[in-house]
Amino acid sequence: MAGRINDEDVKAVRDAVPIDAVVSEYLQLRNAGGGNLKGLCPFHDEKSPSFQVSPSKGLFHCFGCQEGGDTITFVMKIDHLSFSEAVERLAAQAGITLRYEEGGYNPAHQRGERIRLVEAHKLAAEWYAEQLATSPEAETGRVFLAERGFDQAAAVHFGVGYSPQGWDHLTRFLRGKGFSDKELILSGLAQEGRRGPIDRFRGRLMWPIRDIGGEVVGFGARKLYEADTGPKYLNTPETPLYRKSQVLYGIDLAKKEIAKTSRAVVVEGYTDVMACHLAGVRTAIATCGTAFGGDHIKILRRLLMDNGSARVIFTFDGDAAGQKAALRAFEDDQKFAAETYIAIAPDGMDPCELRLAKGDEAVADLVQPRTPLFEFALRQIVARYDLDTPAGRAAALDEAAPIVARIKNSGAQHEVAVQLAGLLGILDTQFVVRRVAQLARWARERGGRGPAPERRPGGPQPSYPAPAHSAPRGPALHLRNPVHATERELLKLALQRPELVSPAFDAYGVDEFTPPPYAAVRQAILDAGGAEYGTADPQEYLLRVREAAPDDTVRAMVTELAVEAIMRRSVDELYAGEVLVRVRRRAVERRIRDLTGTVARLSNGGDPAQLAAVQNELWVLQQYDQALRERGAAAL
Numbered sequence: 001m002a003g004r005i006n007d008e009d010v011k012a013v014r015d016a017v018p019i020d021a022v023v024s025e026y027l028q029l030r031n032a033g034g035g036n037l038k039g040l041c042p043f044h045d046e047k048s049p050s051f052q053v054s055p056s057k058g059l060f061h062c063f064g065c066q067e068g069g070d071t072i073t074f075v076m077k078i079d080h081l082s083f084s085e086a087v088e089r090l091a092a093q094a095g096i097t098l099r100y101e102e103g104g105y106n107p108a109h110q111r112g113e114r115i116r117l118v119e120a121h122k123l124a125a126e127w128y129a130e131q132l133a134t135s136p137e138a139e140t141g142r143v144f145l146a147e148r149g150f151d152q153a154a155a156v157h158f159g160v161g162y163s164p165q166g167w168d169h170l171t172r173f174l175r176g177k178g179f180s181d182k183e184l185i186l187s188g189l190a191q192e193g194r195r196g197p198i199d200r201f202r203g204r205l206m207w208p209i210r211d212i213g214g215e216v217v218g219f220g221a222r223k224l225y226e227a228d229t230g231p232k233y234l235n236t237p238e239t240p241l242y243r244k245s246q247v248l249y250g251i252d253l254a255k256k257e258i259a260k261t262s263r264a265v266v267v268e269g270y271t272d273v274m275a276c277h278l279a280g281v282r283t284a285i286a287t288c289g290t291a292f293g294g295d296h297i298k299i300l301r302r303l304l305m306d307n308g309s310a311r312v313i314f315t316f317d318g319d320a321a322g323q324k325a326a327l328r329a330f331e332d333d334q335k336f337a338a339e340t341y342i343a344i345a346p347d348g349m350d351p352c353e354l355r356l357a358k359g360d361e362a363v364a365d366l367v368q369p370r371t372p373l374f375e376f377a378l379r380q381i382v383a384r385y386d387l388d389t390p391a392g393r394a395a396a397l398d399e400a401a402p403i404v405a406r407i408k409n410s411g412a413q414h415e416v417a418v419q420l421a422g423l424l425g426i427l428d429t430q431f432v433v434r435r436v437a438q439l440a441r442w443a444r445e446r447g448g449r450g451p452a453p454e455r456r457p458g459g460p461q462p463s464y465p466a467p468a469h470s471a472p473r474g475p476a477l478h479l480r481n482p483v484h485a486t487e488r489e490l491l492k493l494a495l496q497r498p499e500l501v502s503p504a505f506d507a508y509g510v511d512e513f514t515p516p517p518y519a520a521v522r523q524a525i526l527d528a529g530g531a532e533y534g535t536a537d538p539q540e541y542l543l544r545v546r547e548a549a550p551d552d553t554v555r556a557m558v559t560e561l562a563v564e565a566i567m568r569r570s571v572d573e574l575y576a577g578e579v580l581v582r583v584r585r586r587a588v589e590r591r592i593r594d595l596t597g598t599v600a601r602l603s604n605g606g607d608p609a610q611l612a613a614v615q616n617e618l619w620v621l622q623q624y625d626q627a628l629r630e631r632g633a634a635a636l
Helices: 007-016 019-023 071-079 083-094 113-134 136-147 152-158 169-176 181-187 251-261 270-278 294-304 320-331 351-358 360-366 373-382 390-405 410-424 429-445 482-496 516-527 538-548 552-563 573-602 608-635
Strands: 030-033 036-039 051-054 059-062 068-070 161-163 190-193 196-199 204-210 216-223 233-235 263-267 284-286 311-315 339-343
Touching: 007 071, 007 083, 007 538, 019 036, 019 051, 019 059, 019 071, 051 552, 059 552, 068 071, 068 538, 068 552, 071 083, 083 113, 113 136, 113 152, 113 161, 113 169, 113 181, 113 204, 113 216, 136 152, 136 161, 136 204, 152 270, 169 181, 169 190, 169 196, 181 190, 181 196, 251 263, 251 284, 251 294, 263 270, 263 294, 270 284, 270 351, 270 360, 339 373, 351 360, 373 390, 373 410, 390 410, 390 429, 410 429, 482 516, 482 552, 482 573, 516 538, 516 552, 538 552, 573 608
Parallel strands: 263 284, 263 311, 311 339
Antiparallel strands: 030 036, 036 051, 051 059, 059 068, 161 204, 190 196, 204 216, 216 233
16 A cells, blocks of 8 residues: 655645636636635535635635635545545646655555546547547548548547447557556446456547546547447446536536636537537537536536626527427526527538538527527427417416516516517516516515415415525624624634734633634644744645644634635734734623622622732733723733
8 A cells, every 4th residue: 555645745736736726627716805716616506606715825715615625625525536636636737746655656556546547538538539540440530520520630629539449459558558457447448348348439439528627537439330239429437537417528628718708608519519619619518418407507607607797508409309408408597697598500500510511600600699598498388389269378378487487687587578478479468477477476485496386275285395404514603793703803814914913812812712613713723833833834824723623614614714805905913903902802801700790709708818819810900901992902
């Protein structure tokens, strides 16, 4: 077994890879003020950004779900890696060679499982690409691409490859690179044969599927030969790396443009993504063998920052299957704050066919927002009913009105309700508007779970489960309490600006912080060497405080306080002194109250010597409190 990674190397990795550079690979970050950045949290679903990154401190924290930590923690959580795997990945990005204690340098076969599977996919992608470029057998694949308007340069740009028709070409290649049969099966690159592992993909054109960080996690394979009895497209099975509901083909190439333009184009296939990108539509992405769903939306929302000006354009074939896919997409439409549209070429061609037939400009023109997705969905619903009869119009209204009621923007909801009345041919427009408004109100009253079903007289009434509430993490902190708010502010200063509160802060006792979580953070700072330590090496100081925390709850609190904005635009020594004095004075006042009660008790027959001692302490504290009132921080 390889030993633990050398501590100096871990620190070197933390210092070498900026946290904002890592996080921005997964979500769009914007300025949050105070040197911090913000974005939509990748660890829970949220509408407005509560996830903050502090590049200067190397920390992130979500004020919604309380996840937080440093660069290594982020990589561990986002990609489900162990500590060593996350360090190894970041070290590889930074070009740092890691040393391992108790075992010298870590041999390749001892690296973490995920790292090994990623490496296997990387080598497989390079090998498939080489086969396409050089193998005589791959001519069929090269012709297939050329017929669709893709030359060798396009194949190289998208990493397209070819899997030979033999049983175990890739398997033998990867075995030669030191991979075990178990790893090849686990990766999905091979499958069990009668005499051992054989290649999963044979005689097919290969598209590498990368995650948002750019690592190959699977493949999409298109059959080329009539003798191949498998499906037209064959994808990597579900593996520790690959979850088809959580990957989008082309996201690694499109993410920066999506974040920059607040626009995403969702197409149906790999060649459609290629055609769009080559036509200048560099925001195109596609699902991988599954319908566009909730997990895909989460990926896009983090890149779009999901504001009202964002646009998501779906392109579907004009046939029945394409229309069905569009309606499925609409079911998730209201999970976006972005406006969603549908684009269908008049002749039903997909982007790849359109580029071949009419050129790049036609593809670029296709994806200009035309028809809102809700309008398309409504027309598809209405078309199923006989609108020449009152019963048909009523039935269409019953199905369509709940859809309009789901539109979040009240102004848009009213306009679409008027439009629906026109589609149905109902002259009393206000009747439709009122019906939609009523359904929307019911949905709001039920916590956004959709319109309430009709009540049936005499029958059993529907019951709804109570909304689930997540368990609180740690004791509640009542920040409207000025004592708690001030103590929180002082801890933020001690973690973020230790030079402003040192050395006075280090003389403050743990008992001067009243909520238990704050007292625990104060103890962690003490155990890490005090705030004065932070004046020399701020990042190492924060790391030491987090490591000194007794559990994950306190550790999360440390991260939260280290990232949360200080409640003053201009943070200087004067402000720090004011906060120090307020916390100290409140602690002194609490002690004075306790001593006053003790004096009253001892005055009724208590020990005279003890009474004198308490009275003396009370007098000293009263003098100290007066000095703090008059002289401020100078009296600390």
